Amino acid sequence: MNTLDWIVLLVTMLGIASYGAWRTRHTNHLDTYLKGDQTARWGTIGISVMATQASAITFLSIPGQGFESGIGFVQNYFGLPLALIIISVVFLPIYRRLGVYTAYEFLGKRFDAKTRLLGAGLFLLQRGLAAGVTIYAPAIILATVLGWRLDLTIISTGLLVIVYTVTGGSLAVSLTQKWQMGVIFGGMVTAFIILLFRLPEGLGFTGAAHVAGALGKLDAVDFSLDPGKRYTLWTGLFGGLFLSLSYFGTDQSQVQRYIGGASLRESRLGLMFNALIKIPMQFFILLLGALVFVFYQFQPAPIFYNQVDWARYTQGPDGATFRALEAEHAALHIAKQQKLAAWLDARDNHDPAAEPAARAALVAANAATDAVRREAKTALTAADPRAKTKDSDYVFIGFIMAQLPHGVIGLLIAVMIAAALGSKAGELNALGTTTTIDLWRQLRPLSAHDEGRNVRVAKWFTAIWGLVAIAFALFAGFSENLIEAINIIGSLFYGVVLGLFLVAFFLKRVGGTAVFWAALIAQTLVIVLYNTLAISYLWYNLIGCAACMLFGVLLQLTRPQATQATA
Amino acid sequence: MSVPPPPKPPLPARPNADDSPGVPGFRTWRGVYLFVFAAFVVVVLALTWFSRAFA
Numbered sequence: 001m002n003t004l005d006w007i008v009l010l011v012t013m014l015g016i017a018s019y020g021a022w023r024t025r026h027t028n029h030l031d032t033y034l035k036g037d038q039t040a041r042w043g044t045i046g047i048s049v050m051a052t053q054a055s056a057i058t059f060l061s062i063p064g065q066g067f068e069s070g071i072g073f074v075q076n077y078f079g080l081p082l083a084l085i086i087i088s089v090v091f092l093p094i095y096r097r098l099g100v101y102t103a104y105e106f107l108g109k110r111f112d113a114k115t116r117l118l119g120a121g122l123f124l125l126q127r128g129l130a131a132g133v134t135i136y137a138p139a140i141i142l143a144t145v146l147g148w149r150l151d152l153t154i155i156s157t158g159l160l161v162i163v164y165t166v167t168g169g170s171l172a173v174s175l176t177q178k179w180q181m182g183v184i185f186g187g188m189v190t191a192f193i194i195l196l197f198r199l200p201e202g203l204g205f206t207g208a209a210h211v212a213g214a215l216g217k218l219d220a221v222d223f224s225l226d227p228g229k230r231y232t233l234w235t236g237l238f239g240g241l242f243l244s245l246s247y248f249g250t251d252q253s254q255v256q257r258y259i260g261g262a263s264l265r266e267s268r269l270g271l272m273f274n275a276l277i278k279i280p281m282q283f284f285i286l287l288l289g290a291l292v293f294v295f296y297q298f299q300p301a302p303i304f305y306n307q308v309d310w311a312r313y314t315q316g317p318d319g320a321t322f323r324a325l326e327a328e329h330a331a332l333h334i335a336k337q338q339k340l341a342a343w344l345d346a347r348d349n350h351d352p353a354a355e356p357a358a359r360a361a362l363v364a365a366n367a368a369t370d371a372v373r374r375e376a377k378t379a380l381t382a383a384d385p386r387a388k389t390k391d392s393d394y395v396f397i398g399f400i401m402a403q404l405p406h407g408v409i410g411l412l413i414a415v416m417i418a419a420a421l422g423s424k425a426g427e428l429n430a431l432g433t434t435t436t437i438d439l440w441r442q443l444r445p446l447s448a449h450d451e452g453r454n455v456r457v458a459k460w461f462t463a464i465w466g467l468v469a470i471a472f473a474l475f476a477g478f479s480e481n482l483i484e485a486i487n488i489i490g491s492l493f494y495g496v497v498l499g500l501f502l503v504a505f506f507l508k509r510v511g512g513t514a515v516f517w518a519a520l521i522a523q524t525l526v527i528v529l530y531n532t533l534a535i536s537y538l539w540y541n542l543i544g545c546a547a548c549m550l551f552g553v554l555l556q557l558t559r560p561q562a563t564q565a566t567a
Numbered sequence: 568m569s570v571p572p573p574p575k576p577p578l579p580a581r582p583n584a585d586d587s588p589g590v591p592g593f594r595t596w597r598g599v600y601l602f603v604f605a606a607f608v609v610v611v612l613a614l615t616w617f618s619r620a621f622a
Contacts, residue, residue, distance in 0.1 A: 074614065081607040085600045213621030220614040233611075265589060268596070275603045279610050 001146060005410030012183055012414040017164045017421070020176035024168020030454040033169035034101050034433050035260030044174055045270025048257040049248070050277070051177035051184075052426030056138030056419040057393075059188065059285065064305075064392030066289020070217040074283050075231045076538070079240030080248075081275035087249045088268045090505055095259050096267070101437045103255045103501070110504040111512030113442065118516060120438035122497050123252055124431065126490045131427050131465065132472030138420045139473065142413065144308050145397050154473045157417060161424045162466035166459050170256060170433075173425045180418035187415035188285065190408055191400065195291055198403055200298050208294040210347070211340065214359055215297075215366050217290040220283070230536045239538025242545050243491065246498035253430035292399050297340055301369075303329040303376050305391040305398050318383040325379060329372045336365035428469070432462030491537050492530055495544020496523045502545060503552045510556045518551035 001009075027033050040048075065073050100106050104123065108116030135158050143150040164172045199208050212218050222232045229235070248254045248271070261267035303326050304310040314322045343358035377389040400412045436458040440447075447453055496519050503515045510518075526544040530537070588599045 078607075078611065081603055085603060089596075089600070209621045213618075218618055218621045220618045221611065265587075268599075269588070269590070272599060272603050276606055279607070283614065 001409055001413070002406050004407045005413065008407055008410030009414045009417070012411075013160070013417055013421070016176050016179045016183075016418070017160050019179070020172040021164040021167040023175060024164075024172040027168050027171055028452065028455055030451055030458065032171060033455050033458055034256070034437070036170045036174055038260060038262060040174060040261045040266065040270075042261070042266045042269030042273060044178055045258050045261045045267055046273030046277075047181045048174040048177045048426070049254060049270060049274050050281075051181050051419075051422035052253055052257055053247075053423070054181075054184070054419055055134055055423035056416045057134075059184065059416055059419050060138060060141055060397060061393050062282065062285045063289030063292060063396035064394070066217065066286035067293045067395045068289075068392040070212075071220050071283065071286040071290055072222055072231045074220055074279060074286055075222065075233055075236035076240055077244075077279050077282050078233065078236030079238065079242070080244040080278050082237075082241050083244030083248060084271045084275040086245060088271045091249045091501070092258065092267055092271070093264060094505070095255065096264050100259070102252050102434050103250050104252070104434065104438045107500060107504060108438075111515060115500065115512045115516045115519075116438060117442070118519060119250070119497060119500055120434050122493050123250075123434055126493045127251070127253060127427055127431055128465070128468065129472075130490060131424070131431065131469035134420065134424050134427060135469055136473035138416055141393055141397060142416060144306065145394065145401060146413070147308075151474055154470060157420055158424075158466060158470035158473070161421045161428065162463055165425045165428045165432075165466070166463045169458065169462070170260060170429055173429045174257065176425065177422045180422040183411070183418045184415045184422075187408075187411045188288070191404065191412055192284070192288055192291075194404055194408065195288065195295060195399075198295060199291075203294075203298075207344070208291055211294045211297060211344075212290045214343070214362060215293070216363075217293055227535045227539065230538070235536050235538045239536065239541055242498060242541035243494060243538060246494035246541060246545070250497050250501050251430075251494075252434050253426045256430050256433060257426065289396065292395060295399070295403075297337065300330070301333055302398070303373055304380070305394040306388065307394070307398065309388065313380060313383060313387070316383065318379070321379055321383075322376070325372060325376045329369060329376070332365065332369045332372060336362070336369055339365040424469070428462050428466050431465040432458050435461040435465070488530075488537050492526050492540050492544070493523070495526060495541040495546075496548050498541070499545040499548025499552070503549055507549065507553060510552045511559075514555040514559060515548070515552040518555050519548050521551050522547035 031038075062073065095103065095106060098106055098109060100109070102120070104116050104120040107119045135154055139150060139153040139157065142148060143153045164176060168175070196205060196208075203211075209218065222229065224232050225234065226232070258267045258270055261270060302310070310322070313319070314326070339358065339362040343355070343362045346354040346358040377391075380387040380389050397416070400409055404412060436454065440457055440461070441454075447457075499522060500515060500519050503510050503518075522544055525547050526540050529543060530540060587594070588596050590599060593599050593602065
């Protein structure tokens with residue numbers, strides 16, 4: 001990064017954060033602090049919902065996913081539009097009618113205090129764990145590639161988001177997210193356009209798409225019924241529907257984004273905006289990754305995309321092994337480029353006899369380079385069992401650093417940090433709100449009448465959660481597997497939490513005690529099944545939800561009639 | 568002793584702004600949801616076509 005990149009990065013990031021803090025510095029009413037000033041229109045709500053979901057990992061890892069495994073990950077979002085319609089019809093009107101601050105407050109009104117506490121507790125547990133990862137995961141990648149100090153990267157981004165989130169609460173979050181998403185869209189579209197111009201002359205978008213398709217990167221929809229496959233049309237539709245229902249309908253970091261809209265109409269339109277935009281947006285980000293893959297088919301490609309780590313290992317005691325693998329990969333890559341040129345010639349000449357053979361040769365050559373890449377990762381693990389072998393997260397940032405002009409590099413780094421700040425702000429705001437409303441005000445009901453004190457307490461809890469997230473990111477010593485484990489743990493909890501809400505909305509006869517125990521039994525079942533079955537983790541959203549609802553009904557039926565009436 | 572002012576007549580009921588989506592071309596929320604669902608189906612079909620076209 002040169003001076004121009006630093007200017008672009010610092011001006012955009014500090015400018016947005018300062019603007020957000022300054023515009024909302026006089027927020028001293030609890031309603032405004034936790035829900036915003038009730039004037040948000042659908043565009044602001046829609047962008048805020050999108051920015052909270054899209055973390056820095058979205059823009060670092062998802063292009064890497066497109067590069068490595070193709071665009072099939074887009075199916076993960078197939079349940080999202082359907083879920084947002086259901087939330088818009090069922091969840092949202094009830095939240096607004098009751099005037100709740102948190103989704104769990106609704107559980108308290110519908111059931112009882114213990115069920116409310118269970119919902120809030122599950123949220124605080126999973127979101128509190130994820131809060132450290134939201135800061136750590138992009139920081140480790142940026143620090144590695146840019147040579148920044150990891151601790152300073154974590155502390156500076158963490159403190160920046162704490163300052164404006166604590167100052168202005170929900171209002172500051174949605175205000176800054178709007179500008180951050182502007183930077184993100186601008187940066188990603190710029191990267192896409194530059195990438196198209198960097199492809200070989202005459203190839204164009206269509207030619208690049210044919211190359212990506214031939215090498216298996218453009219299989220967007222998989223109709224397979226194999227339950228072991230992680231991303232298919234069915235896991236996306238059913239697992240994704242329940243995951244999205246749970247995330248958007250019951251996770252306070254999302255609920256808080258839309259309950260404070262100017263009207264029910266604005267909140268609904270904000271959700272429908274996401275229902276329309278989200279799949280095309282994820283497709284675009286994945287396609288970007290697939291096109292980066294095509295770009296590297298015509299360029300010298302690294303054997304391992306975390307080149308900083310790779311350089312370190314090649315200079316270590318097993319350096320000779322790594323250098324030999326590197327040479328083998330380079331030779332195979334050149335051979336693949338020749339096969340690719342032969343296949344493109346056969347295609348351009350419309351030669352039906354030569355084209356299938358040339359294509360098969362290209363696919364075989366690609367498999368050979370993939371095999372050497374896998375061999376290199378195995379060698380890394382053998383040399384250092386703690387080595388981080390997942391290099392796909394480094395593909396897009398590596399492309400940015402090596403191929404984009406100065407100024408645009410600064411803009412794209414700003415994209416990553418803006419995404420990290422936007423999602424982090426939504427999380428902190430929700431964690432602070434839930435702790436204040438569902439824990440502190442429950443335990444200190446008399447203090448709840450003091451408006452000023454409520455706001456001060458909410459600010460303190462937001463700041464404390466921010467500091468906890470920073471400390472967690474600094475000291476937890478994440479491994480790759482831990483990050484993935486935390487994501488999966490989140491999915492394991494979501495189904496049961498959704499079950500609590502669906503019982504509340506649709507099963508009017510089921511009371512608090514029955515659903516409370518049903519949730520605990522369902523959660524135990526999900527954890528047992530996760531340790532015994534080999535199915536995609538998306539299915540646990542459906543299983544957890546269905547189990548919670550079923551056990552809720554059964555437990556209610558087994559309770560004495562007199563208790564049922566009061567439960 | 569001041570005379571209390573006569574009670575004000577109740578305000579005429581205002582149509583609930585939330586009942587109408589206020590989106591050009593849509594009179595009901597059901598229409599908006601059907602449109603979003605149809606758009607989703609079109610996107611999935613387009614992605615399926617895209618996969619086949621470049622496979």
